[in-house]
Amino acid sequence: QVQLVESGGGLVQTGGSLRLSCAASGRTLSSYRMAWFRQAPGKEREFVVGITRSGGTTYYADSVKGRFTISRDNAKNALYLQMNSLKPEDTAVYYCAANFKFGTSGIMSAGEYDYWGQGTQVTVSS
Numbered sequence: 001q002v003q004l005v006e007s008g009g010g011l012v013q014t015g016g017s018l019r020l021s022c023a024a025s026g027r028t029l030s031s032y033r034m035a036w037f038r039q040a041p042g043k044e045r046e047f048v049v050g051i052t053r054s055g056g057t058t059y060y061a062d063s064v065k066g067r068f069t070i071s072r073d074n075a076k077n078a079l080y081l082q083m084n085s086l087k088p089e090d091t092a093v094y095y096c097a098a099n100f101k102f103g104t105s106g107i108m109s110a111g112e113y114d115y116w117g118q119g120t121q122v123t124v125s126s
Contacts, residue, residue: 002026004117034096055072057104
């Protein structure tokens with residue numbers, strides 16, 4: 001299994017940027033398909049973006065496409081989410097998640113992921 005710890009959240013103004021990190025221990029991230037999800041108070045957990053085990057394929061939610069970028073650095077055993085042009089509706093707790101699957105089938109489904117970080121709060125003020 002793998003343990004995941006998110007960091008990099010904070011308070012920013014509309015239009016600002018943040019870079020979230022997800023550090024892994026236990027196993028290398030190269031063995032896992034990874035994703036970022038977010039959850040705002042009173043709402044269901046929402047898929048943000050996923051990346052395949054190889055890193056060759058990414059899948060973005062329409063709400064963040066063009067503003068957010070996922071990347072993985074297997075040498076550093078880390079996953080990143082660069083968030084630009086932030087909007088108040090991006091306010092949520094952001095989670096990184098992992099499973100042990102290939103391809104993109106089910107990549108946006110929270111129930112497909114076995115391992116989760118504790119989350120990091122992102123707040124975008126208007």
